[in-house]
Amino acid sequence: MDETDRRIVRALQENGRLSNQHLSEAVNLSPSPCLRRVRNLERSGVIRGYAAIVDQEAYGLPVTVFLQVRLEVHSQENVDAFEAAVQRIDEIMECYLMAGNRDYLLRVVVASLADYEDFIRRRIHKIPGIASLDSSFAFGTVKRSQVLPG
The missing domain is CATH 3.30.70.920 (Lrp/AsnC effector binding domain/regulation of amino acid metabolism (RAM) domain)
Structure with missing residues (x-):
């Protein structure tokens, strides 16, 4: 994982409902490479899933x-x-x-x-x-x- 991957993970931890467009803007990547990185993080098990945080x-x-x-x-x-x-x-x-x-x-x-x-x-x-x-x-x-x- 490089620094860009870490920024992606952090942004998704803060808001797992970010669209790829908003995520790519938040981490200063174009949408296609951003989505590719997210999919790689999911495949490798760094990102294990997405869930609602309930009070x-x-x-x-x-x-x-x-x-x-x-x-x-x-x-x-x-x-x-x-x-x-x-x-x-x-x-x-x-x-x-x-x-x-x-x-x-x-x-x-x-x-x-x-x-x-x-x-x-x-x-x-x-x-x-x-x-x-x-x-x-x-x-x-x-x-x-x-x-x-x-």
Whole structure:
């Protein structure tokens, strides 16, 4: 990726609905080479797709919880079972494999504290092999960006 590709990616991260004409103007390219670069970025996997960014509170899911999970045993079977279960749970927006005293960090969104309790009891507690859970509730969002640096 060169600097022009980075400008294209940044412009599309800021507004994924830019027409090729507007994008080419924003990055100082003519439309054909701009479109060719976008297609190359898509083919190479740099651009994986396009999506609407939805306000979770306006959507009805105002509660964000960061859930730290520690597994009992780190066998491949336990890890695979946990990660497969996470993939099937819609309330889990992100899951990161962590270094340190916790194995995973999950970002969970729900409508209320009662819904979070239900989520823990009915969804998380059913996953075998979990040793401990630690929940941290977000009071608000200071910064959230979809635009990568550089």
